Amino acid sequence: MSTSLPNSIVELIGKRYLKRDQSEVLRLLSEYQLNDQAYRERVLHCVIGLAGRDMTRLLHFLECAREDARNLIYWYEHGEQSRSQFLNK
Numbered sequence: 001m002s003t004s005l006p007n008s009i010v011e012l013i014g015k016r017y018l019k020r021d022q023s024e025v026l027r028l029l030s031e032y033q034l035n036d037q038a039y040r041e042r043v044l045h046c047v048i049g050l051a052g053r054d055m056t057r058l059l060h061f062l063e064c065a066r067e068d069a070r071n072l073i074y075w076y077e078h079g080e081q082s083r084s085q086f087l088n089k
Contacts, residue, residue, distance in 0.1 A: 005030050006041045012048055021055065032062060034069075043069045046076035 005026065013025050029047070034040040043065050050072070051058035065072045 009041060009044050016048060016053055028062060032065060043072060046072050049076050
């Protein structure tokens with residue numbers, strides 16, 4: 001299992017986060033591990049997309065990914081409204 005992050009994730013962090021936050025974001029995201037590296041990359045893209053630049057949201061969505069990454073992917077791909085509907089059931 002690789003602990004390094006895919007280049008696409010590192011580049012996205014460089015674009016989205018302030019320099020002072022980048023090393024912490026890299027550290028946090030590198031802790032998320034899956035055997036399937038393509039699926040891991042997809043999940044991490046979703047985490048970053050849902051979190052925006054908010055570190056609290058980043059931590060929240062990383063925890064969601066650890067619980068069930070399928071939910072996270074669904075929320076990202078189907079918008080915030082789907083997340084609200086899912087959580088209100």
